[in-house]
Amino acid sequence: MATNSSNGATKQPPMPSPLRFSKFFQSNMRILVTGGAGFIGSHLVDRLMENEKNEVVVADNFFTGSKDNLKKWIGHPRFELIRHDVTEQLLIEVDQIYHLACPASPIFYKYNPVKTIKTNVIGTLNMLGLAKRVGARILLTSTSEVYGDPLVHPQPESYWGNVNPIGVRSCYDEGKRVAETLMFDYHRQHGIEIRIARIFNTYGPRMNIDDGRVVSNFIAQALRGEALTVQVPGTQTRSFCYVSDMVDGLIRLMEGENTGPINIGNPGEFTMIELAENVKELINPAVEIKMVENTPDDPRQRKPDITKAKELLGWEPKVKLRDGLPLMEEDFRLRLGVPKKN
């Protein structure tokens, strides 16, 4: 039973299969990763597959993810890939659910906002229904966007946020807030074992090259010799976490005893101008930095308070931005066919 719930669960979760306690049948841990063909999901799958006791099932509709991200596992006896949209019911038997399915880049989540909110609300309901039916533990990848345009800085988990409920980002940030609510209601009402991670901006290899997020945009622009597009005012801040650190934090949260919500992110904070300057210096000093228009409701500052992650999970990020950017550059060079000059 999960502890540290702010409101306390009242019921025990359903029992897992009796075979799990059988003396003669040592079953593997069956883990579902929704959104496992995406950026963070595919790195999580790589890490989970390293453990020979794990069987991994990915359910993904391939909206922003791709089979390419999972190609080394396709055909592996402990791996299964299902084309599935989480807004539909999924009837399978699993022990753990990492629920990541949802477009994450603002360009993609705003593309079909009604679908985004359905993915967050109906998708999370369906995964909680599955968790309830089979007695699985479920982890939701929520977001720092639940803090909206934060008036408290850095953001602790106790901050309730400053979110525009009718803005163009609401399909995502309000969607995730409802998803968190559903997680806690299933926990209190049905005793489901839940975990909630509030993920802060994450970057690394396998991000879609034209994904639209700032780190992938700047690296692709630098490699193509195009100007880096800093959206005004450029003084807005973000804190960037390298994907291997993120995966580590998610697994610790799932395996630990705390429901969360817990912030997982790197507290190193940069303005977008500073990020552009770093990318320019490290990747292509010849490119210009140009100021371009921004989109509505862009949060002005963002930095995680990770006291809880340190104390409860023994987790903190290891990879600094200036060490992570070259690792991502290498992957983008390969995919864009731009070799490094000696």
Ligand SMILES: NC(=O)c1ccc[n+]([C@@H]2O[C@H](COP(=O)([O-])OP(=O)(O)OC[C@H]3O[C@@H](n4cnc5c(N)ncnc54)[C@H](O)[C@@H]3O)[C@@H](O)[C@H]2O)c1
């Ligand atoms: N990367 C970040 O900086 C960041 C920050 C905060 C939260 N998150 C959360 O982490 C998760 C993964 O983010 P990511 O960066 O890997 O994004 P991503 O877009 O690369 O991956 C999302 C995956 O979900 C799949 N998907 C989308 N809608 C679906 C649906 N209805 N049914 C089934 N699959 C669906 C996509 O095809 C994709 O494979 C998301 O839930 C996102 O909200 C990410």
Ligand SMILES: O=c1ccn([C@@H]2O[C@H](COP(=O)(O)OP(=O)(O)O[C@H]3OC[C@@H](O)[C@H](O)[C@H]3O)[C@@H](O)[C@H]2O)c(=O)[nH]1
């Ligand atoms: O080319 C660009 C793109 C973006 N930006 C700026 O960079 C900052 C970060 O923008 P991104 O689109 O990368 O990401 P955001 O921080 O807005 O949203 C992100 O944070 C939380 C997650 O849940 C979301 O999934 C994620 O995309 C914004 O201030 C944006 O204005 C640029 O300056 N230039």
